[in-house]
Amino acid sequence: MTTDTASSSLRLSAVSYPAALPGTALPGYDRDKVEIGVVHFGPGAFHRAHQAFYFDRLLESDPRWGICAVSLKSPGVRDALGPQDGLYTLAQLDRETSFRVIGSILEVLVAPEDPEAVFARLAAPQTRLVTLTVTEKGYCLTGEGKLDTGHPDIVHDLAAPRGPVSAVGYIVEGLRRRFAAGLPPYAVVACDNLADNGWRLKAATIAFAEAVDPALAAWIEQNAAFPRTMVDSITPATDDALRARVQAATGLFDAWPIQREAFTQWVVEDVLGDGAPDLASVGVTLTDDVRGFERAKLRLLNGVHSTLAYAGLLKGHETVFEAVGDPALETLARDLMVQDIIPTLTAPRGLDLVAYAEAILDRFRNPEIRHFLSQIAWDGSQKLPFRILGTVKDALEAGGPVDRLAVPIAAWFHFLKKRAAEGVAVTDPLADRLLAVVQALPGEVKGDVAAFLALETVFPAELAANATFVAAVETAYEELG
Ligand code: CS2
Numbered sequence: 001m002t003t004d005t006a007s008s009s010l011r012l013s014a015v016s017y018p019a020a021l022p023g024t025a026l027p028g029y030d031r032d033k034v035e036i037g038v039v040h041f042g043p044g045a046f047h048r049a050h051q052a053f054y055f056d057r058l059l060e061s062d063p064r065w066g067i068c069a070v071s072l073k074s075p076g077v078r079d080a081l082g083p084q085d086g087l088y089t090l091a092q093l094d095r096e097t098s099f100r101v102i103g104s105i106l107e108v109l110v111a112p113e114d115p116e117a118v119f120a121r122l123a124a125p126q127t128r129l130v131t132l133t134v135t136e137k138g139y140c141l142t143g144e145g146k147l148d149t150g151h152p153d154i155v156h157d158l159a160a161p162r163g164p165v166s167a168v169g170y171i172v173e174g175l176r177r178r179f180a181a182g183l184p185p186y187a188v189v190a191c192d193n194l195a196d197n198g199w200r201l202k203a204a205t206i207a208f209a210e211a212v213d214p215a216l217a218a219w220i221e222q223n224a225a226f227p228r229t230m231v232d233s234i235t236p237a238t239d240d241a242l243r244a245r246v247q248a249a250t251g252l253f254d255a256w257p258i259q260r261e262a263f264t265q266w267v268v269e270d271v272l273g274d275g276a277p278d279l280a281s282v283g284v285t286l287t288d289d290v291r292g293f294e295r296a297k298l299r300l301l302n303g304v305h306s307t308l309a310y311a312g313l314l315k316g317h318e319t320v321f322e323a324v325g326d327p328a329l330e331t332l333a334r335d336l337m338v339q340d341i342i343p344t345l346t347a348p349r350g351l352d353l354v355a356y357a358e359a360i361l362d363r364f365r366n367p368e369i370r371h372f373l374s375q376i377a378w379d380g381s382q383k384l385p386f387r388i389l390g391t392v393k394d395a396l397e398a399g400g401p402v403d404r405l406a407v408p409i410a411a412w413f414h415f416l417k418k419r420a421a422e423g424v425a426v427t428d429p430l431a432d433r434l435l436a437v438v439q440a441l442p443g444e445v446k447g448d449v450a451a452f453l454a455l456e457t458v459f460p461a462e463l464a465a466n467a468t469f470v471a472a473v474e475t476a477y478e479e480l481g
């Protein structure tokens with residue numbers, strides 16, 4: 001943030017926002033009349049670009065769905081949005097550009113500073129939904145997708161369930177209080193890119209609750225909804241260029257605006273039941289076939305994103321736009337989608353998967369957005385199992401080739417080697433382990449690949465022992481080397 005710019009101009013707030021320059025869309029409702037009905041864990045850029053945008057629109061017709069945003073660790077969002085009364089600007093940067101002040105976040109809490117305030121929100125009768133964007137690692141799951149009872153946060157929370165640090169710990173303590181008070185549970189809506197996100201979270205929540213009180217676990221099992229969801233909107237991290245652009249367009253300084261493409265999609269399993277917000281009225285798809293949407297998005301968009309990230313960084317590209325403009329990488333992306341991934345998918349009714357894949361490539365060509373490959377490259381150990389390895393497993397079961405699907409995996413290995421050689425740390429919860437593997441590599445193809453595939457939390461044992469898969473990864477590793 002540039003303090004000069006901040007002080008020389010009016011800052012976005014509840015008082016100043018009506019003075020935004022014409023053309024800036026403003027909250028179309030009275031924020032003083034809004035009630036908090038949603039508690040959200042993890043108010044990072046994606047939440048503010050996506051769910052908070054949908055609730056902002058919903059508040060125009062129903063004031064019960066304001067958001068209490070809870071950061072589980074850092075005070076950054078509270079410190080930026082506090083002086084702005086929770087308001088921030090959403091810039092939609094695309095062939096057409098627009099700016100909108102979002103008003104749906106009414107409160108930002110920093111859980112470690114005031115856990116009791118979070119519990120009070122969770123236990124409030126008006127709270128009907130708990131939503132989450134805590135990234136893959138925030139679910140504290142094992143490689144098999146079960147609650148990781150060896151995870152330090154879970155070990156901590158199981159020993160002190162009334163003073164949790166993890167998202168699952170907070171969800172269970174909130175539900176415990178509601179159970180004790182005779183209130184209905186809230187629905188828990190996972191909004192991260194995990195296959196079967198809601199089911200996994202439900203299983204993890206119940207496993208945790210079992211350890212606290214089996215009666216609570218049974219009550220959650222019978223009464224709480226954990227819909228699976230698919231979320232989609234490309235949301236690069238905020239930078240100073242965006243701050244300047246937002247200030248020029250709106251006339252107001254915003255310490256933490258958000259940028260995204262114009263496209264946005266939210267598909268929610270239709271299990272929220274009576275009393276749920278009318279999400280369909282603001283463009284959310286409620287469906288019984290969330291799996292079809294979710295698999296298609298995770299494997300096509302995110303799978304190819306990760307492929308472009310690792311293969312693109314190895315070729316010296318910085319952004320998705322640059323990578324997809326490289327003819328060899330564009331061909332790789334398209335061939336992966338059409339020849340390898342689509343055959344493993346079952347299209348949801350009405351969705352033409354080839355057209356969907358082309359539309360994704362077109363979104364990657366958005367010239368208004370600088371989406372850094374290095375950002376997408378984060379947390380590869382958490383992302384690749386959902387994005388690529390599920391496809392590999394299905395392709396192997398169908399007897400198909402996995403040569404091209406091995407490319408992103410081999411590219412990830414080379415990316416890790418390159419980062420280690422440059423002395424640059426990788427952002428990944430397994431970073432220490434990954435570095436140890438790289439430092440002990442024997443330096444020949446078979447040995448190197450075997451050492452990487454021995455990462456058992458990333459590669460299930462059966463896959464790591466599959467001769468077709470191993471040979472494909474070795475070939476790709478050699479070609480990229
Ligand atoms: C990206 C996603 O950072 C990443 O790993 O693949 O954040 C992607 O942009 C979103 O899932 C798009 O909906």
